Amino acid sequence: MYRDRIRLSSLHSKVMSAADAAGLIEDGMTVGMSGFTRAGEAKAVPHALAERAKQSPLQISLMTGASLGNDLDKQLTEAGVLARRMPFQVDSTLRKAINDGKVMFIDQHLSETVEQLRNQQLKLPDIAVIEAVAITEQGHIVPTTSVGNSASFAIFAKKVIVEINLSHNPNLEGLHDIYIPTYRPTRTPIPLVKVDDRIGSTAIAIDPAKIVGIVISDQPDSPSTVLPPDDETQGIADHLISFLKKEVEAGRMTNRLGPLQAGIGSIANAVMCGLIDSPFEDLTMYSEVLQDSTFDLIDAGKLRFASGSSITLSSRRNADVFGNLEKYKDKLVLRPQEISNHPEVVRRLGIIGINTALEFDLYGNVNSTHVCGTRMMNGIGGSGDFARNAHLAVFVTKSIAKGGAISSVVPMVSHVDHTEHDVDILVTEQGLADLRGLAPRERARAIIDNCVHPDYRAALNDYFERACLRGGHTPHILREALAWHENLEETGRMLAL
Amino acid sequence: MYRDRIRLSSLHSKVMSAADAAGLIEDGMTVGMSGFTRAGEAKAVPHALAERAKQSPLQISLMTGASLGNDLDKQLTEAGVLARRMPFQVDSTLRKAINDGKVMFIDQHLSETVEQLRNQQLKLPDIAVIEAVAITEQGHIVPTTSVGNSASFAIFAKKVIVEINLSHNPNLEGLHDIYIPTYRPTRTPIPLVKVDDRIGSTAIAIDPAKIVGIVISDQPDSPSTVLPPDDETQGIADHLISFLKKEVEAGRMTNRLGPLQAGIGSIANAVMCGLIDSPFEDLTMYSEVLQDSTFDLIDAGKLRFASGSSITLSSRRNADVFGNLEKYKDKLVLRPQEISNHPEVVRRLGIIGINTALEFDLYGNVNSTHVCGTRMMNGIGGSGDFARNAHLAVFVTKSIAKGGAISSVVPMVSHVDHTEHDVDILVTEQGLADLRGLAPRERARAIIDNCVHPDYRAALNDYFERACLRGGHTPHILREALAWHENLEETGRMLAL
Numbered sequence: 001m002y003r004d005r006i007r008l009s010s011l012h013s014k015v016m017s018a019a020d021a022a023g024l025i026e027d028g029m030t031v032g033m034s035g036f037t038r039a040g041e042a043k044a045v046p047h048a049l050a051e052r053a054k055q056s057p058l059q060i061s062l063m064t065g066a067s068l069g070n071d072l073d074k075q076l077t078e079a080g081v082l083a084r085r086m087p088f089q090v091d092s093t094l095r096k097a098i099n100d101g102k103v104m105f106i107d108q109h110l111s112e113t114v115e116q117l118r119n120q121q122l123k124l125p126d127i128a129v130i131e132a133v134a135i136t137e138q139g140h141i142v143p144t145t146s147v148g149n150s151a152s153f154a155i156f157a158k159k160v161i162v163e164i165n166l167s168h169n170p171n172l173e174g175l176h177d178i179y180i181p182t183y184r185p186t187r188t189p190i191p192l193v194k195v196d197d198r199i200g201s202t203a204i205a206i207d208p209a210k211i212v213g214i215v216i217s218d219q220p221d222s223p224s225t226v227l228p229p230d231d232e233t234q235g236i237a238d239h240l241i242s243f244l245k246k247e248v249e250a251g252r253m254t255n256r257l258g259p260l261q262a263g264i265g266s267i268a269n270a271v272m273c274g275l276i277d278s279p280f281e282d283l284t285m286y287s288e289v290l291q292d293s294t295f296d297l298i299d300a301g302k303l304r305f306a307s308g309s310s311i312t313l314s315s316r317r318n319a320d321v322f323g324n325l326e327k328y329k330d331k332l333v334l335r336p337q338e339i340s341n342h343p344e345v346v347r348r349l350g351i352i353g354i355n356t357a358l359e360f361d362l363y364g365n366v367n368s369t370h371v372c373g374t375r376m377m378n379g380i381g382g383s384g385d386f387a388r389n390a391h392l393a394v395f396v397t398k399s400i401a402k403g404g405a406i407s408s409v410v411p412m413v414s415h416v417d418h419t420e421h422d423v424d425i426l427v428t429e430q431g432l433a434d435l436r437g438l439a440p441r442e443r444a445r446a447i448i449d450n451c452v453h454p455d456y457r458a459a460l461n462d463y464f465e466r467a468c469l470r471g472g473h474t475p476h477i478l479r480e481a482l483a484w485h486e487n488l489e490e491t492g493r494m495l496a497l
Numbered sequence: 498m499y500r501d502r503i504r505l506s507s508l509h510s511k512v513m514s515a516a517d518a519a520g521l522i523e524d525g526m527t528v529g530m531s532g533f534t535r536a537g538e539a540k541a542v543p544h545a546l547a548e549r550a551k552q553s554p555l556q557i558s559l560m561t562g563a564s565l566g567n568d569l570d571k572q573l574t575e576a577g578v579l580a581r582r583m584p585f586q587v588d589s590t591l592r593k594a595i596n597d598g599k600v601m602f603i604d605q606h607l608s609e610t611v612e613q614l615r616n617q618q619l620k621l622p623d624i625a626v627i628e629a630v631a632i633t634e635q636g637h638i639v640p641t642t643s644v645g646n647s648a649s650f651a652i653f654a655k656k657v658i659v660e661i662n663l664s665h666n667p668n669l670e671g672l673h674d675i676y677i678p679t680y681r682p683t684r685t686p687i688p689l690v691k692v693d694d695r696i697g698s699t700a701i702a703i704d705p706a707k708i709v710g711i712v713i714s715d716q717p718d719s720p721s722t723v724l725p726p727d728d729e730t731q732g733i734a735d736h737l738i739s740f741l742k743k744e745v746e747a748g749r750m751t752n753r754l755g756p757l758q759a760g761i762g763s764i765a766n767a768v769m770c771g772l773i774d775s776p777f778e779d780l781t782m783y784s785e786v787l788q789d790s791t792f793d794l795i796d797a798g799k800l801r802f803a804s805g806s807s808i809t810l811s812s813r814r815n816a817d818v819f820g821n822l823e824k825y826k827d828k829l830v831l832r833p834q835e836i837s838n839h840p841e842v843v844r845r846l847g848i849i850g851i852n853t854a855l856e857f858d859l860y861g862n863v864n865s866t867h868v869c870g871t872r873m874m875n876g877i878g879g880s881g882d883f884a885r886n887a888h889l890a891v892f893v894t895k896s897i898a899k900g901g902a903i904s905s906v907v908p909m910v911s912h913v914d915h916t917e918h919d920v921d922i923l924v925t926e927q928g929l930a931d932l933r934g935l936a937p938r939e940r941a942r943a944i945i946d947n948c949v950h951p952d953y954r955a956a957l958n959d960y961f962e963r964a965c966l967r968g969g970h971t972p973h974i975l976r977e978a979l980a981w982h983e984n985l986e987e988t989g990r991m992l993a994l
Contacts, residue, residue, distance in 0.1 A: 084936070098970050104936035105970060109918055119847070119888060120749050121921075122934045184755070184847035184888070189686030252617050258681070343886055344841040350616070350681035365913065373909075373978070374969030380918060388885055389840055391616060391681070412870075415971065416862065416913035421606055421877060424618075437619045439581070439601035472871030473595050473602060474912065478983045481870070482975045489975065 002216045005132075005164045008139040014214045018044035021161045021213040025049055025127060027058035032125035032153030035072075036065030036337060037264050037289040038090075038224065039310040040146030042129040042163045043070050044217040050075040059083040063125065065148020065309065065337055066110060066288075066381060067091070069222030077103065086122075087113045088379040099375045107369065110288065110382040111341035114152035118183065128157035130204070131165050131217075133172045139208025140201075143176050144168045145221055146310030147334045151178045151204040160206060161213040167220045171325045174202050176334045192345050195259050195284045196305045198333065223315040226291060229270035232398045235429035236267060237274025240354070240394065243425065243432050245279065253391075255279065259286035261346075261386045262293070263355035264312070267396050269293045271354055276300045286349055288340050288382045290332070292317045298331055307333050309340040341385035353386035357395040359408045360426055360451075362444040362464055363474055364435050366395050366418040372485045373414030380417050387422045399428035399453035405493040407456040409447060411463045412481035426451050440474040455497050499713045502629075502661045505636040511711045515541035518658045518710040522546055522624055524555035529622035529650030532569075533562030533834060534761050534786040535587075535721065536807040537643030539626040539660045540567050541714040547572040556580040560622065562645020562806065562834055563607060563785075563878060564588070566719030574600065583619075584610045585876040596872045604866065607785065607879040608838035611649040615680065625654035627701070628662050628714075630669045636705025637698075640673055641665045642718055643807030644831045648675045648701040657703060658710040664717045668822045671699050673831045689842050692756050692781045693802045695830065720812040723788060726767035729895045732926035733764060734771025737851070737891065740922065740929050742776065750888075752776065756783035758843075758883045759790070760852035761809070764893050766790045768851055773797045783846055785837050785879045787829070789814045795828055804830045806837040838882035850883035854892040856905045857923055857948075859941040859961055860971055861932050863892050863915040869982045870911030877914050884919045896925035896950035902990040904953040906944060908960045909978035923948050937971040952994050 006012055022045050025031055035041025041064065050072075052058075061084035062076065073091035076082050085094065087108035098105040108116075116122045130150045134142040143150055144165055154160050179200030181187055191199050229237070247253050257280050262268040272293035275283065285294060285306040292314050297303035311334070313321055321328060339345065346353075357366045358377065368383050369376060387393035395418070397408045408428065420443065426433045431450035435443045444464050452460050467475035484494040503509055519542050522528055532538025538561065547569075549555075558581035559573065570588035573579050582591065584605035595602040605613075613619045627647045631639040640647055641662055651657050676697030678684055688696050726734070744750050754777050759765040769790035772780065782791060782803040789811050794800035808831070810818055818825060836842065843850075854863045855874065865880050866873060884890035892915070894905045905925065917940065923930045928947035932940045941961050949957050964972035981991040 099968055101938055101965065101968065101972075104939060106934060106936055107918070107970075115844075116933065120747070184845075186690075187845050187847075188690055189688065189841075189845065191686065193683075193685055250617070343844055344686075347612075347840055348681075348684050348686070350684070370969075370971055373975060374964075374967070374971055374973050376970035384916075384918060414973075414975065416916055417918075419881075419913055419916070421604070421881060421914075436613065437603060439603055441598055442601060467871075468598065470871070471596055471598065472867075473604075473873035474867055474871055475598075476871050476911075478870060478911065478979045478986065481979060486975045 002164055002166060005134045005170065006214060007137045008135055008208055011135060011139060011208060011211055011214060014211055016213050016215065018048035018215045019052065021045050021215045022048035022052050024159065024161065024213055025060065029126040030061040030123045032128040032149065032157060033062065033064045034130045034143065034146065034148055034150040035068045036146035036148030036310040037312045038067055038069035038222050039312045040131050040144040040221065041068040041072060042131045043219045044163055044215050045129045045161055046072045046076060050079040050081055053079040053081045063087065063113060065146055065150065070219060088381050090378045095376060105376065107376065107379040109380060109384045110337045111343065111385040114149050114338050117152060117156055125153050125157040127159045127161065128153040129161045129163065130154055131163045133168045133170050135162060136203050139211065140203035140205045142173045142203045144172055147176055147178065147336050148309055149337060151180060151336050154204050154206050155180065158210065159212045160210045161215065162211055163215045163217050166216065166218040169322050169325050175329060175332055176202050178204055178336060179339055190339065190342060190344050193348065195286045195307045195349065196333065223318060224291060224312045226269045226314055227266040229273055232429040233267050233270030234274065236396050236427050237271045239427050239432040240271055241274055241278050243434065256282045258350045258352045258391050259284045261287040261351050261353045263381065263383055264289045264291065265356050267356050268354050271396060272297065275302060286351055288337060295321050295328065298328060305331050307335060307340065309335055309337040341382045343385060343389045346386055346389040350391035351386060352392045352394065353390035354394045354396060355383040355387060357397040357408065359410050359413055360395060361410050361413040362447055362460065363440045364420040364423045364426060364443050364447065365413045365416050366423055367413040367415045368417040370415035372489050384418060387418050392424050393422055394425040394427065395423060396427045399430050399451060404455060406488060407453060407494055409452045409456065409460065410484050411460065412476060414482060414485045441468065459495055499661055499663060502631045503711060504634045505632055505705055508632060508636060508705060508708055508711060511708055513710050513712065515545035515712045516549065518542050518712045519545035519549050521656065521658065521710060522557060526623040527558040527620045529625045529646065529654060530559065530561045531627045531640065531643065531645060531647040532565045533643035533645030533807040534809045535564055535566030535719045536809045537628050537641040537718065538565040538569060539628045540716045541660055541712050542626045542658055543569045543573060547576040547578060550576040550578045560584065560610060562643055562647065567716060585878050587875045592873060602873065604873065604876040606877060606881045607834045608840065608882040611646050611835045614649060614653055622650050622654040624656045624658065625650040626658045626660065627651055628660045630665045630667050632659060633700050636708065637700035637702045639670045639700045641669055644673055644675065644833050645806055646834060648677060648833050651701050651703050652677065655707065656709045657707045658712065659708055660712045660714050663713065663715040666819050666822050672826060672829060673699050675701055675833060676836055687836065687839060687841050690845065692783045692804045692846065693830065720815060721788060721809045723766045723811055724763040726770055729926040730764050730767030731771065733893050733924050734768045736924050736929040737768055738771055738775050740931065753779045755847045755849045755888050756781045758784040758848050758850045760878065760880055761786045761788065762853050764853050765851050768893060769794065773799060783848055785834060792818050792825065795825060802828050804832060804837065806832055806834040838879045840882060840886045843883055843886040847888035848883060849889045849891065850887035851891045851893060852880040852884060854894040854905065856907050856910055857892060858907050858910040859944055859957065860937045861917040861920045861923060861940050861944065862910045862913045863920055864910040864912045865914040867912035869986055881915060884915050889921050890919055891922040891924065892920060893924045896927050896948060901952060903985060904950060904991055906949045906953065906957065907981050908957065909973060911979060911982045938965065953992065956992055
C-alpha cells in the first residue's frame with residue numbers, strides 16, 4: 001500500500017515504527033517539525049515521543065512552521081518534552097506552560113525563523129520530522145497540506161525522519177513550489193512577480209542518505225475551529241468592503257483589488273467570506289493560510305488564484321476540497337512560509353493584509369498577542385510580515401469582548417506588536433478608521449469616532465481630551481494610560497460602566 | 498557663471514528670484530522639497546516663502562526627504578507656514594510646535610513616503626522645490642548632497658522649481674543613482690544585489706516643461722552637529738566590535754562583516770569611528786546618511802564602498818571631502834531614500850543596522866522617538882526600515898542620561914517604535930545583550946546583567962523578580978510599569994537613588 005509512495009526503492013528499508021523513529025530523537029536535541037496552522041504536521045513521531053517521555057524523560061527545543069494540530073503541543077507539554085518552542089503555537093496547555101515560565105517560547109515573525117537558521121543565529125535542527133505524501137524517485141520529499149519551514153528544516157538537519165501520511169490525497173503532489181533563497185552575500189532577487197508564479201520545485205530536494213527513518217501514518221489533519229460569520233464579523237466585513245469600493249472609485253486600485261492576505265481565525269475568515277457578495281472580481285490571494293473562505297470564493301467565481309503556505313479547513317469543507325482536489329489544483333500553490341510571508345514579495349505585490357488585533361489604542365498601535373501586556377495568547381505569526389510591507393495594513397477586531405467587560409480600543413495598548421507606523425486601517429463592527437497620512441491627534445479622532453463601542457466612547461474621549469491639555473505629539477496621561485488594564489486584572493472589567 | 502549649470506538653454510529664461518519662485522507656492526498647497534539629514538535642501542525658496550508669509554500668511558503641507566538645515570524648519574514654523582509636515586525633522590522650534598499640537602507631524606518610515614504617494618495614499622505634491630548642481634541637456638535635474646525623495650517629488654508634482662546652488666562642487670554630478678520602482682501590479686525586483694551596483698540614471702528625468710522656475714543660490718549646507726567620541730561612546734563601540742569579532746570567529750560572517758548601516762547622530766558615528774582600529778577589512782556601507790566616520794574609514798583604508806542617500810559632514814570634514822571629491826567619487830553612490838532604505842534590498846544584502854535608542858525596556862522593545870511616551874524628539878527616520886529587515890538589528894544608547902536622572906533601560910518603554918521581535922542586539926557603555934533566540938524572561942536577564950547602569954540595576958532586578966512571581970510570558974506589574982516615567986515627569990528623576 002505505502003510502497004508506491006516511496007518511489008526511491010532503496011529507502012524502503014528505512015520504514016520503521018513511530019516509536020523507533022522517536023527513539024532517534026535524543027535529550028537536548030533541537031528538532032524541526034513540519035506543521036503550519038494545524039496542517040501537515042508530523043503526527044505519529046511527536047505522539048510517540050510524548051509517550052516515550054512518560055517513561056524516560058527528555059527535553060527538546062522544538063521548532064515548527066506554526067501551530068500543530070492533533071493536540072500534539074498539549075501531549076508534548078504534558079509529557080515535559082518542551083524546553084523551548086518556536087515560532088508560534090495555539091494550544092491552551094502549552095500556552096499555560098509558557099505563561100508560567102516553564103517553556104521558553106520564542107515568538108517570531110514567521111518569515112524569519114529560517115533566515116536566522118541560515119545565518120546560524122539560531123541553533124540548527126539536529127533532526128527534522130516532515131510529513132509527506134510521497135518520496136520521489138530522487139529521494140525528495142513531497143509535503144502534504146503545508147510547507148511551512150519544512151524544506152529548510154530538512155536541508156539544515158543532519159538527519160530526517162519522513163512520515164508518509166496515507167490519509168492525504170496523493171494528488172497533493174504538484175501543488176507545492178519549493179524555493180530557497182541563496183546565501184548572502186551573493187543572494188539574488190526572489191523571482192516572484194505574480195501570485196501564480198512558480199519559481200521552485202514540487203518536492204524538497206535533500207540527499208536521501210539523510211533520511212534515517214520513514215514512518216507510515218494515516219491520521220488526518222485536525223479540522224479548523226473557525227466560527228461562522230456573526231452579526232459583528234459581518235459588520236466588520238461590510239465596513240471594509242465599503243472602504244475598498246471607495247478605493248476603487250478613487251482610482252487607487254482596480255476592481256481586482258490587490259492580492260489579499262487574511263490572518264487565521266474567525267474574524268478574518270468572515271471578512272473574506274464577505275467578499276463573495278462584493279462587486280470585486282478576478283481576485284487573488286497571497287497569504288499564509290488558506291481557510292474555508294478561500295474555497296468559498298473560488299466556488300463563487302470570485303477568486304482566480306490563491307498562494308499560501310498551508311490549507312486548513314473545517315470539517316464541513318475538508319472532504320469536499322481534498323476529495324475534489326483536481327477541481328482546485330490549478331488555482332493553488334503552497335510555498336515555504338519564508339516566501340509566502342517574505343517582505344520583498346509582500347512589498348512588491350502590493351498586498352492588502354487583513355489581520356486580527358487583540359486590542360488597539362487611540363493612536364493605532366496594535367497588540368496581537370499579550371492579554372494585559374503579560375499573558376501570551378498565540379504569537380505574532382505572520383501579521384508583522386504582512387502589515388509592515390503591505391499596500392494596506394488592515395487590522396480587525398470586535399469593539400468589545402467578554403460581554404462588554406473589555407474594550408478592544410484602549411488609551412494605550414499594554415503590549416505593542418505593530419506600531420502606529422505600520423497600521424493603515426482599523427475596523428470594528430462600529431466602523432472603520434482610515435489612518436493614512438494622519439498625525440497622532442487626528443488618528444485618535446478617527447478611531448474614537450469610528451471604532452470604539454458606544455459604552456466606552458465617552459471615557460476614551462475624556463482621556464484623550466485631558467491628555468491633549470498636557471500636550472505632546474502623542475498625548476497621554478501616564479498614570480492612567482494602563483488603568484483600564486489594571487482594572488481588568490483587579491475587577492474583571494476595564495471600567496465600571 | 499550659472500549658465501553653464503543650465504545646459505538646456507531653453508530653460509535659461511526660467512531663472513527668477515527666490516521671492517518670485519516662492520510666489521508660485523499657494524496657500525493650501527502640498528509641497529515636496531529636497532533635503533535629507535540637513536544635506537541638499539532647497540534653501541532660497543523656503544526662506545523666501547517664510548519671509549513672504551510674514552506679510553501675507555499662508556499654510557502648506559511640507560514633505561521632504563528628512564531633516565532640513567539652515568534653520569529652514571524654524572523659519573517656516575515661526576512664519577506659521579507649516580500646517581502639516583512629514584516624514585522627519587530635527588528642529589527645536591518645529592518640535593515644540595508639533596508637541597503643542599500646532600503642526601500636524603506625520604512620522605514615517607523613510608522608505609515609505611514615496612510608496613504612499615505613488616499609490617495616491619497621500620496627497621501628491623502640487624509643486625516640488627529641488628536643489629541641484631546642474632540641469633542637463635535633456636532638462637534633467639542633477640541633485641546635490643542628497644537624493645532623499647527629490648526624484649519622486651519632481652516626478653509626481655505638476656510644477657518643479659529648481660535651485661541651482663553654486664556653492665556645491667559641480668563634480669557631484671555622476672555620484673547619484675536614480676532608480677524608481679515600477680508601478681504595481683507589474684513591479685519587478687529591484688535589480689540591486691551589491692552595495693556598489695548602479696541601477697539607475699545620474700539625474701532625475703522629468704519633462705523640462707514642468708520646470709516653472711530656476712533660482713540661483715550659493716548658501717552651503719549646514720555642518721553636522723555630531724559630537725566627537727567620548728568615553729561612553731567609545732565603550733559602546735568597543736563592546737560592539739568585540740561582539741562582531743566573536744561573530745567572525747563563530748563563522749557567522751567573514752572579516753568583511755555585512756554592509757553597515759549607521760543612524761544619524763553622535764553615538765552611531767562614534768561606533769563607526771571605532772571600526773578604524775578594528776581587525777575588519779574591506780568593509781562596505783549600505784546606509785542612509787554618510788557622516789564623517791564614513792570618510793574617516795575610507796581614509797583609513799577600511800571602507801571599500803559606501804552607498805547612502807545623503808552626505809552630512811562636520812565643518813572639519815566638509816571642505817576636505819567636497820574639495821577633493823575625485824578622491825572619493827568611485828567609492829560612493831547616493832540613492833533615493835526609497836532604495837537606500839528599501840526592505841527588499843536590506844533583507845537581501847544582510848545589513849548590520851546600528852541605530853540609536855532613546856530608551857529600551859527589560860524585554861528589548863525600543864523607543865526611538867517619544868520622551869515619556871508623549872513628546873516627539875525627531876522621528877523614527879530609517880531605523881525601522883533597517884531594523885525590521887537587517888541581518889543584525891543593533892540599538893545603542895548610553896545607559897543613563899541627564900547626569901543619572903534618567904535610566905535608558907526601563908521596566909516598560911513609554912512608546913514602542915521597534916518591537917522585541919525586531920531587536921537583536923542592545924549595547925550601552927555597560928555592555929552588550931545578545932537577544933537572538935531568547936524568550937522574554939531570558940532577554941530580561943541578558944539586558945539587566947549587561948546593559949543597565951549599576952545605579953538602576955537593583956531596582957530593575959526587583960521589578961523583574963516581582964513581575965515574574967505574577968507570571969506571564971512577558972511579566973509586568975502594570976501599576977508600576979510606567980512609574981519611572983511618571984516620576985521623571987513629576988520630580989525630574991526616574992528614581993530617588
